[in-house]
Amino acid sequence: xxxxxSPGTLSLYPGERATLSCRASQSVSSSYLAWYQQKxxxxxxxxxxxxxxxxxxxxxxxxxxxxxxxxxxxxxxxEPEDFAVYSCQQFGNSLMFSFGQGTKLEIx
Amino acid sequence: EVQLLESGGGLEQPGNHLRLSCAASGFTFSSNxxxxxxxxxxxxxxxVSSINPNGGDTYYADSVKGRFTIxxxxxxxxxxxxxxxxxxxxxxxxxxxxLGAWWLRPKYYYYVDVWGNGTTVTVSS
Numbered sequence: 767x768x769x770x771x772s773p774g775t776l777s778l779y780p781g782e783r784a785t786l787s788c789r790a791s792q793s794v795s796s797s798y799l800a801w802y803q804q805k806x807x808x809x810x811x812x813x814x815x816x817x818x819x820x821x822x823x824x825x826x827x828x829x830x831x832x833x834x835x836x837x838x839x840x841x842x843x844x845e846p847e848d849f850a851v852y853s854c855q856q857f858g859n860s861l862m863f864s865f866g867q868g869t870k871l872e873i874x
Numbered sequence: 875e876v877q878l879l880e881s882g883g884g885l886e887q888p889g890n891h892l893r894l895s896c897a898a899s900g901f902t903f904s905s906n907x908x909x910x911x912x913x914x915x916x917x918x919x920x921x922v923s924s925i926n927p928n929g930g931d932t933y934y935a936d937s938v939k940g941r942f943t944i945x946x947x948x949x950x951x952x953x954x955x956x957x958x959x960x961x962x963x964x965x966x967x968x969x970x971x972x973l974g975a976w977w978l979r980p981k982y983y984y985y986v987d988v989w990g991n992g993t994t995v996t997v998s999s
Contacts, residue, residue, distance in 0.1 A: 795983075797978055797983040798983060798984075800985040800986070802919075802986070804919075809969055809989035809990065809991055809992060810919065810969075810986070810989055811989070812974075812985060812986060812987050815974075815976065815983075815985035816976060816978070816983060816985075819976070821987065853918060853919055855919075855985070855986070857983065857984050857985070860924075860931075860933055861907050861909065861924035861925070861926060861931070861933050861973065861984065862921065862924065862933045862935075863909075863921050863924075863984075864921055865918055865919040865920065865921065866918070867918045868918045868919070
């Protein structure tokens, strides 16, 4: 399954709402879909798993949604620390998984 | 505190081999599936390999199948990645990753809940 994220780059102001898309090449169980945030020089950090379940310690301005082939990560009100690269991930029926190519969220 | 500490990266010539290690602490290592994920310079994340808790089941990306071998030592809380026949395209930061799981009847679903800081592998002549 290939995950395609859009847009490649999203330029927004702090305080605005961000909507990031992840589209799968075939239907994916929402239980298999996760989102990660990565800042330059750092390892990724889990934000959302099971498409909509926030990981421990993740602020509630982050929310995930979607089903089938279309999934969305929404950041309701951007904080300066939210500008980073976001990647979606899907697991298969075993311990194999794949990532989307990432969306860079940059300050406008 | 849960920690994953990778080591073993470096500069190696094409065709040679390297072995990466990941020392785990702060959790019950033998109860968790583990993975290696890599990131080439300026590129996105790429899953490389996974192993189940007892080491009996292993999985590989097509790009490394037949060249890389994942293994684990549960007595020493260490994950390994043996990398043979290295290619220039294997150049990347390699992350050790702990797989978390959540239960939704009738099965478990996985995600990466802890990442190491990564170790850099450069393949070049």
